[in-house]
Amino acid sequence: MAKSTKISFSILFLILALAPLLMSDFRISLLAKFLCFAIIAVGISLIWGYTGILSLGHGVFFGLGAYAVGMYLKIQASPGGIPDFMQWSGVSELPLLWKPFANPVFALFMMIGVPVALAFIIGFFTFHNRIKGVYFSLISQALVVVFVTLFIGTQELTGGTNGLTNFTTGFGVYLTHPVVQKVLYYITILILLLIVLISLWLTQSRAGKLLVAIREGENRVRFLGFNPTTFKVFIYCVSAAFAGIAGGLFVLQVGMISPEMMGIIPSIEMVLWVAVGGRYSIFGAVIGAVLTNSAKTFFSESYPDMWLFLLGSLFILVVLVMPNGLVGVAQSLYAKWFRFKTSKKAGGTSYDANTNLQ
Amino acid sequence: MEILLTQLFNGLSYSSFLLLIALGLSITFGLMRVMNMAHGDMIMIGAYVTYSVQLIFVSMVPESLFDYYFILSIPIAFIVTALIGLLVEKSLIRFLYARPLDSLLATWGLSLIFQQIARMIFGAPNVAVTAPSWLNGNVEIASVVLPYKRLFILVLVCLCVLGLYYYLVKTTAGRRMNAVTLNRPMAASLGINTRKVDATAFALGSGLGGVAGCALTLLGPVGPTVGTNYIIDAFMIVILGGVGKIKGTVLGALCIGLLSTFTEYGTSATIAKVVVFAFIIIFLQWKPSGLISTRTRVLD
Numbered sequence: 001m002a003k004s005t006k007i008s009f010s011i012l013f014l015i016l017a018l019a020p021l022l023m024s025d026f027r028i029s030l031l032a033k034f035l036c037f038a039i040i041a042v043g044i045s046l047i048w049g050y051t052g053i054l055s056l057g058h059g060v061f062f063g064l065g066a067y068a069v070g071m072y073l074k075i076q077a078s079p080g081g082i083p084d085f086m087q088w089s090g091v092s093e094l095p096l097l098w099k100p101f102a103n104p105v106f107a108l109f110m111m112i113g114v115p116v117a118l119a120f121i122i123g124f125f126t127f128h129n130r131i132k133g134v135y136f137s138l139i140s141q142a143l144v145v146v147f148v149t150l151f152i153g154t155q156e157l158t159g160g161t162n163g164l165t166n167f168t169t170g171f172g173v174y175l176t177h178p179v180v181q182k183v184l185y186y187i188t189i190l191i192l193l194l195i196v197l198i199s200l201w202l203t204q205s206r207a208g209k210l211l212v213a214i215r216e217g218e219n220r221v222r223f224l225g226f227n228p229t230t231f232k233v234f235i236y237c238v239s240a241a242f243a244g245i246a247g248g249l250f251v252l253q254v255g256m257i258s259p260e261m262m263g264i265i266p267s268i269e270m271v272l273w274v275a276v277g278g279r280y281s282i283f284g285a286v287i288g289a290v291l292t293n294s295a296k297t298f299f300s301e302s303y304p305d306m307w308l309f310l311l312g313s314l315f316i317l318v319v320l321v322m323p324n325g326l327v328g329v330a331q332s333l334y335a336k337w338f339r340f341k342t343s344k345k346a347g348g349t350s351y352d353a354n355t356n357l358q
Numbered sequence: 359m360e361i362l363l364t365q366l367f368n369g370l371s372y373s374s375f376l377l378l379i380a381l382g383l384s385i386t387f388g389l390m391r392v393m394n395m396a397h398g399d400m401i402m403i404g405a406y407v408t409y410s411v412q413l414i415f416v417s418m419v420p421e422s423l424f425d426y427y428f429i430l431s432i433p434i435a436f437i438v439t440a441l442i443g444l445l446v447e448k449s450l451i452r453f454l455y456a457r458p459l460d461s462l463l464a465t466w467g468l469s470l471i472f473q474q475i476a477r478m479i480f481g482a483p484n485v486a487v488t489a490p491s492w493l494n495g496n497v498e499i500a501s502v503v504l505p506y507k508r509l510f511i512l513v514l515v516c517l518c519v520l521g522l523y524y525y526l527v528k529t530t531a532g533r534r535m536n537a538v539t540l541n542r543p544m545a546a547s548l549g550i551n552t553r554k555v556d557a558t559a560f561a562l563g564s565g566l567g568g569v570a571g572c573a574l575t576l577l578g579p580v581g582p583t584v585g586t587n588y589i590i591d592a593f594m595i596v597i598l599g600g601v602g603k604i605k606g607t608v609l610g611a612l613c614i615g616l617l618s619t620f621t622e623y624g625t626s627a628t629i630a631k632v633v634v635f636a637f638i639i640i641f642l643q644w645k646p647s648g649l650i651s652t653r654t655r656v657l658d
Contacts, residue, residue: 054459054462056462122639125639125642125643126639126642129642129643129646130646131642131646133458133459134387134393134458134459134462135597137393137459137462138393138590138593138594138597139597139638139639141590141593142590142593142594142635142638143635145590145631145635146631146632146635149627149628149631149632150628150631150632152628153626153627153628153629154628264586264590268463268466271463272463275463305474305478308470308471308473308474309470309471309474311467311470312467312468312469312470312471312474313467313471314467315463315464315466315467315468315470316450316464316467316468318463319454319460319461319463319464319467320450320453320464323460
């Protein structure tokens with residue numbers, strides 16, 4: 001692991017651990033939410049930055065993870081065990097699909113299991129046929145449309161447009177209690193740390209090197225005797241699992257999940273976080289998620305009309321001017337100032353996207 | 359039987375509308391390998407142009423001529439969106455050639471900006487366009503009710519497809535476009551100005567989007583995000599049909615339009631979405647590069 005990565009992550013996690021001493025409870029709960037997003041961003045960096053697969057459908061995995069935990073919380077919060085929206089639709093008995101979610105262990109298991117299963121099915125049937133690049137991106141986006149329509153359409157099972165909300169207790173504690181919120185914040189930091197360590201280890205491993213090789217020349221990898229499909233499906237499942245975990249943590253902290261939060265726009269914003277931070281760097285993904293969302297909160301609080309302009313320009317700017325994100329900018333500045341020191345390291349992971357047309 | 363025929367007509371009508379959107383996407387992606395997410399906003403702009411033309415007619419033209427505004431608004435929508443398309447190509451797209459993933463993100467950003475501009479000019483709520491009186495009403499053939507509006511869209515799309523086909527096959531400019539789509543370096547070395555061809559194609563594609571927007575005003579109200587609803591279906595058509603082939607796009611649009619209308623009739627709109635998506639995934643197992651694809655020995 002590069003020394004600079006170690007140092008930057010150590011500083012980042014130190015700041016995060018000390019943040020509750022300096023910030024109000026409200027800001028901490030916001031930060032906790034952003035850290036959930038950072039977990040998704042790490043997964044997207046693995047699949048997009050390292051492997052070169054752009055998924056515009058991570059909102060679905062996030063949503064599925066969130067709904068898995070949300071279903072458990074909803075059953076806990078409902079007197080008689082039947083959620084309010086089901087009673088409104090005239091359902092008198094808990095549907096079969098919901099029954100196992102009364103068990104918290106099962107719900108936590110499904111938080112990872114459902115997204116991974118879906119990613120495996122979609123991934124296998126697309127990568128296996130060498131459907132790649134922009135085709136895969138569009139299919140993943142269509143996946144979002146399908147799931148959002150499905151969740152809104154099956155109101156009596158999923159709560160429709162409103163989603164799941166009004167939770168009270170979970171895992172034996174009151175979720176809105178300040179102490180619980182603070183504990184959840186630290187749990188999120190720990191999980192983020194764990195996921196960052198797993199991802200760093202993965203990218204250093206032989207498998208991680210193959211992922212980069214697939215990005216740079218999939219057919220060459222094939223000619224060398226590896227099966228790229230296996231690796232692509234694997235990394236897609238890993239990033240889906242991360243998004244699912246993030247969804248579960250999100251629902252515990254924010255206390256609601258609705259189809260709107262897993263839609264097309266949130267899904268593509270997830271990609272933007274990573275692009276802003278630097279898609280070829282795990283650290284970039286984490287700070288990208290935190291910074292972009294902080295900017296979003298700031299602008300939507302102060303200038304709600306300007307936010308969409310800024311968001312739109314950010315997409316264009318990142319693509320045209322800083323393809324390696326903030327980390328790339330930092331690297332090139334560093335290289336400029338200490339040219340004599342780091343003449344080799346600076347170029348690091350520059351990626352020439354201008355391959356010829358044919 | 360009548361139900362079947364009615365559904366068939368509805369399916370055709372929906373397909374033709376989707377086709378109009380997908381044509382522009384198919385041309386630009388086939389030619390430049392640029393995924394234009396802002397194409398949906400060309401539809402939106404076309405629709406707002408129609409709305410504006412209508413407002414101008416209401417305030418400035420004698421009432422007896424009001425019904426003709428729609429005929430006039432089609433070429434105006436085409437020209438306005440084509441010019442905007444040209445501007446977008448010159449200012450943004452030309453930096454993104456052969457970078458489909460990057461172009462996808464950048465044009466998505468552009469799309470957000472367009473939508474916000476529309477929101478600032480026309481307001482966030484939907485606006486309604488009054489259809490000209492000669493399009494109200496319907497004709498009954500073999501006890502199947504065919505509304506004039508949908509028939510008009512069908513005819514409009516047929517004209518657009520025929521026109522495009524003529525342009526691509528018979529005219530010099532169109533043949534150049536074909537040549538560049540098939541083999542860019544070869545076309546360039548034979549003296550074709552590929553940059554000019556790209557710009558023309560992008561303007562043409564955007565213009566077709568504008569015409570689609572015009573047609574959209576006959577089907578429902580117009581809002582800033584109206585294009586986003588259709589753009590993903592249109593992309594699915596491009597994938598299903600094979601990239602850069604008009605024939606493939608037409609077939610793809612027919613498949614998706616008919617399938618979704620019939621499943622929607624049998625079940626619900628929700629199930630229809632799921633069925634169409636599953637169909638596309640299964641279909642791609644059989645033909646990964648779409649219905650109609652160019653045979654090539656090029657590996658990547």
